[in-house]
Amino acid sequence: MSETDNTSSQSQASGDVTIQMRGVHKWYGQFHVLKDINLEVTRGERIVICGPSGSGKSTMIRCINRLEEHQKGQIIVDGTELTDDVKHIDQVRKEVGMVFQHFNLFPHLTVLENCCLAPIWVRKMPRKEAEAAAMLYLEKVKIPEQAKKYPGQLSGGQQQRVAIARSLCMNPNVMLFDEPTSALDPEMIKEVLDTMIELAESGMTMLCVTHEMGFAKTVADRVIFMDGGEIIEENEPHEFFNNPQSDRTQLFLSQILQH
Amino acid sequence: MSVHTPHPDLPPPLSSVGFIGWCRSNLFSTPMHTALSLFAMYLIYLTVPPIISWVFLDATWVGDTREACASSTGACWVFVKVRINQFMYGFFPETEYWRINLAFGLLIVLGIPLFLKRFQHKGKLAAFILIFYPIITFQLFSGGNFGLTHVETSKWGGLSLTLILAGVGIVASLPLGIVLALGRRSKMPIVKSVCVVFIEFWRGVPLITVLFMSSVMLPLFLPEGTNFDKLLRAMIGIALFQSAYMAEVVRGGLAAIPKGQYEAAEALGLSFWKSMGLIILPQALKLVIPGIVNTFIALFKDTTLVLIIGLFDLLAIIQQAFADPDWLGYSIEGYVFAASIFWIFCFSMSRYSMSLEKKLHTGHVR
Numbered sequence: 001m002s003e004t005d006n007t008s009s010q011s012q013a014s015g016d017v018t019i020q021m022r023g024v025h026k027w028y029g030q031f032h033v034l035k036d037i038n039l040e041v042t043r044g045e046r047i048v049i050c051g052p053s054g055s056g057k058s059t060m061i062r063c064i065n066r067l068e069e070h071q072k073g074q075i076i077v078d079g080t081e082l083t084d085d086v087k088h089i090d091q092v093r094k095e096v097g098m099v100f101q102h103f104n105l106f107p108h109l110t111v112l113e114n115c116c117l118a119p120i121w122v123r124k125m126p127r128k129e130a131e132a133a134a135m136l137y138l139e140k141v142k143i144p145e146q147a148k149k150y151p152g153q154l155s156g157g158q159q160q161r162v163a164i165a166r167s168l169c170m171n172p173n174v175m176l177f178d179e180p181t182s183a184l185d186p187e188m189i190k191e192v193l194d195t196m197i198e199l200a201e202s203g204m205t206m207l208c209v210t211h212e213m214g215f216a217k218t219v220a221d222r223v224i225f226m227d228g229g230e231i232i233e234e235n236e237p238h239e240f241f242n243n244p245q246s247d248r249t250q251l252f253l254s255q256i257l258q259h
Numbered sequence: 260m261s262v263h264t265p266h267p268d269l270p271p272p273l274s275s276v277g278f279i280g281w282c283r284s285n286l287f288s289t290p291m292h293t294a295l296s297l298f299a300m301y302l303i304y305l306t307v308p309p310i311i312s313w314v315f316l317d318a319t320w321v322g323d324t325r326e327a328c329a330s331s332t333g334a335c336w337v338f339v340k341v342r343i344n345q346f347m348y349g350f351f352p353e354t355e356y357w358r359i360n361l362a363f364g365l366l367i368v369l370g371i372p373l374f375l376k377r378f379q380h381k382g383k384l385a386a387f388i389l390i391f392y393p394i395i396t397f398q399l400f401s402g403g404n405f406g407l408t409h410v411e412t413s414k415w416g417g418l419s420l421t422l423i424l425a426g427v428g429i430v431a432s433l434p435l436g437i438v439l440a441l442g443r444r445s446k447m448p449i450v451k452s453v454c455v456v457f458i459e460f461w462r463g464v465p466l467i468t469v470l471f472m473s474s475v476m477l478p479l480f481l482p483e484g485t486n487f488d489k490l491l492r493a494m495i496g497i498a499l500f501q502s503a504y505m506a507e508v509v510r511g512g513l514a515a516i517p518k519g520q521y522e523a524a525e526a527l528g529l530s531f532w533k534s535m536g537l538i539i540l541p542q543a544l545k546l547v548i549p550g551i552v553n554t555f556i557a558l559f560k561d562t563t564l565v566l567i568i569g570l571f572d573l574l575a576i577i578q579q580a581f582a583d584p585d586w587l588g589y590s591i592e593g594y595v596f597a598a599s600i601f602w603i604f605c606f607s608m609s610r611y612s613m614s615l616e617k618k619l620h621t622g623h624v625r
Contacts, residue, residue, distance in 0.1 A: 067522055093528035104523035108542050108619070117537060118527035170527060 018043045018174055018205050019064060024073035026059060026229075033059050034070065035229040043173070046206045048216040048237075051226035052252060057209045060226070061176045064207070065096045078173060094122060097167030101179040103159040105151035111138070111162050112147040115169045123170065130169070137165040141195050157188030161195050168199075175199065177208040213256065217241065225249045314595070325586060338589040339596045342580050346596070349416015349571055355408065358399040359419050366392065389430065396423075412490040416571035418600065420490075424497060424562040424572065425604075429555050431498035436505025437544075441535065443510055454506070461503035466561055469496045474568035493565050501558045508550035512543030545619045552612035556605045573597055 019041040026034035033056050041047060049057045062068040063075060066082050066089045075082045077092045106114050115134035119125040125133070138144045141161040143154075151159055160180055167175060177196065181189045193215050200206055200219045210216070216223050216237055223240040225233045225248075233240070233249045241257075244250045275284065286296040317333025320340075328335035339346070348356055369388050372378040400423070403409040415423070442454035461469075473492040481487065516539055524534035544551070566575035577593040580586065 065526055067525060090528055090530070093526060096526075098523075098526040100519055100523065100526075102517075102519050104517075104519035106520065106523070106538055106542075108545065118529065121533050121537065122528040166527070 016043050017041065018045075018078055019207075020074070020076040021060075021063075022074040022076075024060075024063065024070045024075060026056075026063065026068065026070045026072075033229050034063070037073070037231060039224070039231065041174075041205060041207065043205055044203050046200050046219050046221045047208070047224060048220040048222075049207065049209045049224045049226060050211065050213075050216065050252075051232075055226040056229040057226045058178050061178060061207050061209055064174075064176060065093050065098055067098075094170065095173045096176060097170055097172035097174070098176040098178065099160070099163050099167055099180045101182050103151070103156070103163045103183075105159055105163055105166070107151050110148055110150055111143070111154070114151065114162060115166045118166070118170050134165070134169050137168045138162070140168070140198070141165045142191075155188060156184045157191045160184065160188075160192045164192075164195055164199070174205045174207070177206065177210065179209050179211070181210065181212060211256065213241070225252065227252070325589075328589075334592050334595070335589055336592065338580075338586050338592050341586075342577075345417060345580065346573065346576055347418045349420055349576055350414040351410060351416070351419070352408070352414070355402070355410060358402070358407065362396045362399045363419070363422070365395065393427075393430075412488055415490065417576045418573045420565075420570065421559075421562050421573040424494060424565065425555075425559040427494045428497045428501050428558045428562070431494075432501035432505045432554070432558065433551070435498065435502035437509050437540065439502060439506035440509035440513060443506065444513055458503045458506050461500050462507070464500075466497070466500050466564055467567060469500050470564055470568050472496075489568065490570060493568060493570060497558065497562065501554060501561075504554050504557075505551065508547050508554055509543065511550065512545075512547035513539065515546050516543050545616070548612050548616050548619075552608055556608055559605060559608070560601060573600060 017040050019039070021037050021039040024034055024037040025032070037060060039060075049061065051057050059068055063070050063082075064077060070082075078095050080088050080091045082088060082092060105111075106117070109117065112131060112134055115137065116127065116130040119130040119133065120127055123130075135144055135147065138147055141164055143158055143161055143165075146154060146158060146162070151162065154162065164175075164180075180196065181192050184192060189212070193212060196206075196208070196215065197219055206219075208215070208220075220237045222234055223237050224231055225240070225244075225246075227248055233244065233246050235245070240249075241253065244253055273280075287293045313333045315333075317331055319328045319331045319333065319335050319337055321327065322337045323341060325335070325337070327337050344353070344356070348359055351359060366388075369384065369392065372384055373381055378384075398404060398407070400415060400419075401410060401412070439454050439458055442450050443458065445451045445454070470493055473496040474489055477492060478487070520538055520542065521534065524538040529537065562572055563574040565572050566578070571579060574597050577597050578590075581590045581593060
């Protein structure tokens with residue numbers, strides 16, 4: 001752990017930009033879902049994105065690994081611009097991990113096979129090496145004993161932790177989280193959040209779409225509030241929660257923090 | 260603070276378990292069920308004993324001529340016994356039967372390791388069987404090389420022809436069907452429309468028409484002097500016809516895989532073919548095993564239609580034997596024999612698919 005901490009602080013100090021979004025627009029048919037998104041993420045930065053449903057927050061982070069196509073503007077990830085070029089897309093996807101709301105583990109493969117698949121087939125890693133690395137990450141998310149089981153035999157929280165480990169096995173520079181705790185029972189949310197906090201502390205660049213405001217307060221370097229396909233406000237968490245600038249943000253915060 | 264102790268599990272009441280419990284809940288649960296159960300038992304009593312005595316008890320098994328059956332009231336299996344070689348090998352020269360036996364024996368020997376749990380190289384063996392076995396079999400059947408006498412395809416027949424037609428159809432139609440199904444779901448408009456047109460054309464035409472066209476019409480369009488084996492034409496017709504059905508079965512499986520699986524595969528950086536081969540198809544094909552086997556079984560039985568283009572498969576060669584003046588009037592035995600052979604093969608396929616489904620079951624998609 002201490003090793004990764006060191007490297008992360010170095011990269012943070014250099015402050016280089018990992019993700020750049022410039023004037024990004026996206027439409028679903030006639031529906032204008034992303035409007036002029038401008039965002040820069042530096043290496044090692046932890047960003048939480050919140051906002052009401054349908055505000056375009058998931059769509060935005062899904063544009064970063066091209067699960068969604070943007071129609072206007074520029075997205076540059078680690079120096080690679082996302083265009084129709086399949087090579088560029090593959091390059092970006094190798095470096096960007098993603099965790100989904102519904103885990104999306106592969107049910108026909110064991111936990112270990114889920115984790116090894118992409119390193120073996122995309123990174124061309126020898127199987128033994130990939131398995132050893134996978135076990136390391138499974139230990140990190142605290143479920144090495146489940147490696148031989150199938151996803152269907154695990155609880156939701158365990159599945160989500162496997163999903164995190166699966167992404168980490170590709171050794172990504174950036175991790176995207178698309179509402180990782182929204183499909184979980186309250187008892188399981190904590191174990192997943194703890195894993196995410198640990199990951200954040202190790203210096204991973206993270207973009208999380210989440211409604212867990214506690215997580216945002218403890219981990220985030222920056223909180224972004226979106227509504228109607230626009231970034232309404234972005235600030236560091238203390239300011240964001242205590243001194244929101246826009247009335248829309250105030251209303252949103254009052255609604256989610258009241259109960 | 261009070262401590263919560265869960266209630267212990269109690270055994271079920273005696274009347275609901277065991278044989279009596281089973282009968283009570285499944286056969287005699289209400290007066291209506293009781294009446295239906297008794298009626299069904301009466302029907303079984305009426306039909307099953309006579310069938311058993313016709314097929315087994317009163318049947319004639321020994322002898323070489325129809326005189327052996329003259330006194331019996333049951334089935335005359337002597338008819339089948341006398342003709343069995345023809346039913347199995349068609350008009351293949353008698354001295355060359357060993358070639359057919361060798362071909363099918365080889366398949367069994369090669370196939371056994373695939374069912375052994377401890378055998379390590381299943382993939383390689385399966386690839387060998389798919390690539391080299393057809394070549395070996397073709398050499399054995401057709402001959403002409405390695406000192407084997409040439410046997411024309413018109414002499415192939417009986418069960419061996421049925422198995423060859425079905426085998427070629429099954430092996431060709433599954434991969435072709437998968438490609439067509441993927442093509443039909445493609446975002447590329449030309450690929451998609453080619454696949455849609457292909458599938459809809461072949462599904463819209465009866466197999467009889469396909470076979471008839473391939474044997475009678477096709478030669479009219481081909482340049483004069485081109486000789487294109489009739490059996491080969493039938494095989495191609497059957498494979499293309501069934502692949503259209505297979506494509507729709509596979510497409511059903513592809514549609515049942517949640518979008519999240521495609522996205523997770525993409526997000527990990529897997530290319531289209533890798534994500535299909537490693538993630539989507541293994542799950543989709545597993546889901547549609549019943550549909551695939553259904554198509555295989557239909558294909559197996561549809562091979563009997565080749566009799567209209569003059570190929571003598573199992574059914575055709577049995578029917579042809581009815582015309583033998585020595586054995587007039589034994590068509591029931593022939594049909595029962597044909598039916599039981601077909602039933603054995605189809606039922607085995609069905610059982611195999613069930614065991615495969617069980618083996619591949621690893622929990623549910625979330």
